[in-house]
Amino acid sequence: MPAEQQSLPLGFVRGEPVIEKPEDLYIPPEALELILESFSGPMDLLLYLIRRQQLDIVELPILPITQQYMEYVAMMKELKLELAADYLVMAAILAEIKSRMLLPKPVADDDDEIDPRAELVRRLQEYEAIRQGAAQLEQLPQAGRDFSPIQLATDVRDQLELPEPNVSLAELALAFSQALATAQLQHHHQVEREKLSTRERMSRILDLLQTKPRIRLQEVFTAAEGRQGVVVSFLATLELVKEALIEVVQVEPFSDIYLSQRVTADAIETA
Amino acid sequence: MQLRQLKQALEALLFVTEQPLSEQQLLAYFAPEQVSKKQLLAVLDELRQDYAERGVQLQQVASGYRFQTRTELGGIISRLWQEKPPRYSQALLETLALIAYRQPITRGDIEEIRGVSVSSQIMKTLQERGWVKVVGHREVPGRPQLYATTSEFLDYFSLQDLSELPAIPDAPAPLRNSAQAAQIPAETATDIE
Amino acid sequence: MQLRQLKQALEALLFVTEQPLSEQQLLAYFAPEQVSKKQLLAVLDELRQDYAERGVQLQQVASGYRFQTRTELGGIISRLWQEKPPRYSQALLETLALIAYRQPITRGDIEEIRGVSVSSQIMKTLQERGWVKVVGHREVPGRPQLYATTSEFLDYFSLQDLSELPAIPDAPAPLRNSAQAAQIPAETATDIE
Numbered sequence: 001m002p003a004e005q006q007s008l009p010l011g012f013v014r015g016e017p018v019i020e021k022p023e024d025l026y027i028p029p030e031a032l033e034l035i036l037e038s039f040s041g042p043m044d045l046l047l048y049l050i051r052r053q054q055l056d057i058v059e060l061p062i063l064p065i066t067q068q069y070m071e072y073v074a075m076m077k078e079l080k081l082e083l084a085a086d087y088l089v090m091a092a093i094l095a096e097i098k099s100r101m102l103l104p105k106p107v108a109d110d111d112d113e114i115d116p117r118a119e120l121v122r123r124l125q126e127y128e129a130i131r132q133g134a135a136q137l138e139q140l141p142q143a144g145r146d147f148s149p150i151q152l153a154t155d156v157r158d159q160l161e162l163p164e165p166n167v168s169l170a171e172l173a174l175a176f177s178q179a180l181a182t183a184q185l186q187h188h189h190q191v192e193r194e195k196l197s198t199r200e201r202m203s204r205i206l207d208l209l210q211t212k213p214r215i216r217l218q219e220v221f222t223a224a225e226g227r228q229g230v231v232v233s234f235l236a237t238l239e240l241v242k243e244a245l246i247e248v249v250q251v252e253p254f255s256d257i258y259l260s261q262r263v264t265a266d267a268i269e270t271a
Numbered sequence: 272m273q274l275r276q277l278k279q280a281l282e283a284l285l286f287v288t289e290q291p292l293s294e295q296q297l298l299a300y301f302a303p304e305q306v307s308k309k310q311l312l313a314v315l316d317e318l319r320q321d322y323a324e325r326g327v328q329l330q331q332v333a334s335g336y337r338f339q340t341r342t343e344l345g346g347i348i349s350r351l352w353q354e355k356p357p358r359y360s361q362a363l364l365e366t367l368a369l370i371a372y373r374q375p376i377t378r379g380d381i382e383e384i385r386g387v388s389v390s391s392q393i394m395k396t397l398q399e400r401g402w403v404k405v406v407g408h409r410e411v412p413g414r415p416q417l418y419a420t421t422s423e424f425l426d427y428f429s430l431q432d433l434s435e436l437p438a439i440p441d442a443p444a445p446l447r448n449s450a451q452a453a454q455i456p457a458e459t460a461t462d463i464e
Numbered sequence: 465m466q467l468r469q470l471k472q473a474l475e476a477l478l479f480v481t482e483q484p485l486s487e488q489q490l491l492a493y494f495a496p497e498q499v500s501k502k503q504l505l506a507v508l509d510e511l512r513q514d515y516a517e518r519g520v521q522l523q524q525v526a527s528g529y530r531f532q533t534r535t536e537l538g539g540i541i542s543r544l545w546q547e548k549p550p551r552y553s554q555a556l557l558e559t560l561a562l563i564a565y566r567q568p569i570t571r572g573d574i575e576e577i578r579g580v581s582v583s584s585q586i587m588k589t590l591q592e593r594g595w596v597k598v599v600g601h602r603e604v605p606g607r608p609q610l611y612a613t614t615s616e617f618l619d620y621f622s623l624q625d626l627s628e629l630p631a632i633p634d635a636p637a638p639l640r641n642s643a644q645a646a647q648i649p650a651e652t653a654t655d656i657e
Binding site for chain 2 (some may be wrong): 476479481520
Binding site for chain 3 (some may be wrong): 017147149152153154156157164165166167169170171172173174175177178179180182183197199200202203204206207209210243244245261262
């Protein structure tokens with residue numbers, strides 16, 4: 001519909017017509033079509049007709065304006081522009097005002113008789129103000145057209161460490177007890193408590209075996225830990241053997257004892 | 272925190288964030304450093320001055336502070352973009368202007384002044400761009416939606432608030448009682464600013 | 465083109481482009497303004513100096529020039545993306561506790577004790593956190609992974625070794641009253657603190 005067509009340079013800039021309008025009607029039809037399509041609606045056309053005569057809106061010379069408006073509407077029809085109903089509504093309003101203006105004024109009676117044009121004049125004034133607003137918006141700096149907001153890329157984000165959660169040791173212990181309690185309720189079997197340090201040492205030995213396929217038994221002992229440390233390491237080794245997590249190999253009596261990962265092939269065979 | 276360090280951090284921060292940062296956001300950000308509002312504003316002002324003559328500038332818009340390229344460079348910078356920035360139709364601009372200048376406003380009000388029915392496409396575009404939103408209903412039969420502009424609208428046009436919109440004539444006084452009802456929101460809008 | 469304008473345009477350009485811009489790209493960009501290589505390099509050098517002490521700096525990298533935030537500010541800037549500390553679920557805590565107290569342990573062991581399956585997400589979270597790692601496989605069909613706690617785990621809880629984990633009282637005899645059973649560990653927790 002023509003009312004929503006993009007405004008063309010032939011139309012208005014800051015509310016003023018840029019081109020001289022079809023005073024004589026000998027404009028090539030294509031150009032005329034452009035002009036007609038450039039009106040954003042009947043108010044736009046009406047305003048144009050008034051401004052063309054360099055008149056003030058309040059003077060609204062209803063007779064000639066109505067006539068010209070009808071001519072334009074006829075041209076639009078002729079050019080088979082898809083004529084918006086809105087143009088016809090305005091034509092009806094103009095016709096109504098015209099007829100009321102032509103009626104003889106009732107004598108005396110009302111001082112508060114309202115000029116039939118008044119409402120249309122008010123609308124035209126407001127429309128003109130808004131046209132001005134639209135033109136000013138268009139001229140304001142626009143993002144992407146006149147400037148770009150800046151967002152620098154940064155790799156700082158990659159350096160970000162995961163935030164530390166907030167877990168206390170007590171919570172952990174509690175969670176363990178709860179897990180055990182659940183286990184007992186569900187399975188009715190006693191979960192044995194074992195020396196923690198032994199379990200830790202078991203992990204450490206397994207971890208060591210991740211890096212080397214074989215380690216000497218001596219390597220699991222640390223002299224600095226003293227007797228107790230050695231005992232813990234030894235118990236851990238025995239526990240690992242018992243749980244079939246490692247293998248202990250001694251090639252001949254009194255030679256070095258080696259700990260190694262269980263060979264996968266074994267597992268497959270036993271499987 | 273040293274003032275010099277605060278200035279550098281603030282500057283870097285405003286360069287890397289996608290959205291403008293408000294005073295409140297910045298104060299919250301620098302809370303660990305116990306930066307006062309007075310310090311913050313002083314440093315922001317210094318930065319603004321530092322960049323006054325540069326190719327990028329510190330701009331205060333509705334939703335906060337941001338760096339943006341100097342407006343006068345528009346053409347030379349936009350060469351960078353393959354696509355031309357959108358040109359908005361007269362119909363869209365008039366609708367937007369009505370909402371901006373006369374908010375809160377109903378679709379009926381817009382149609383009355385423009386003399387054309389408002390295309391749904393235009394309202395959709397304006398809402399998708401985040402420039403316009405529904406802020407309520409007018410308590411008349413049908414409870415039509417009332418539209419107003421958003422801070423994204425102001426940000427887009429580099430404005431801090433509606434009072435920075437270029438002035439246009441006030442809406443003319445209504446004639447009849449029925450028209451008067453339609454006029455009230457326009458007056459309210461001026462107050463809202 | 466005036467040198468001042470070139471400097472502003474160049475500056476703005478380097479700020480808006482996502483990728484670094486090489487000398488060749490910049491020369492091509494300013495071809496309409498007939499900027500010489502000598503001019504370009506001089507202006508780039510000026511910009512580099514202008515920003516030497518600022519929060520962002522002009523850096524020359526392999527593929528060209530770009531602005532980037534000052535390295536020293538990494539910590540303060542990264543707060544922008546800092547997430548809130550996660551809150552861990554009971555399931556995760558119990559899994560972690562079982563790994564800590566019963567390591568090395570397989571997922572199957574954990575599931576057997578807890579009576580429910582252990583979600584992969586939990587194992588992933590614990591490993592990403594760096595608290596838990598795979599230390600081997602149990603040589604049984606399927607070769608399930610054996611999990612153990614790490615030294616980061618000990619560090620986080622300020623423990624020297626696992627023997628410092630709070631002692632858990634001998635698990636209570638199975639009770640009919642499940643509520644009572646659940647109560648016991650709670651009391652234990654208070655003692656530990």
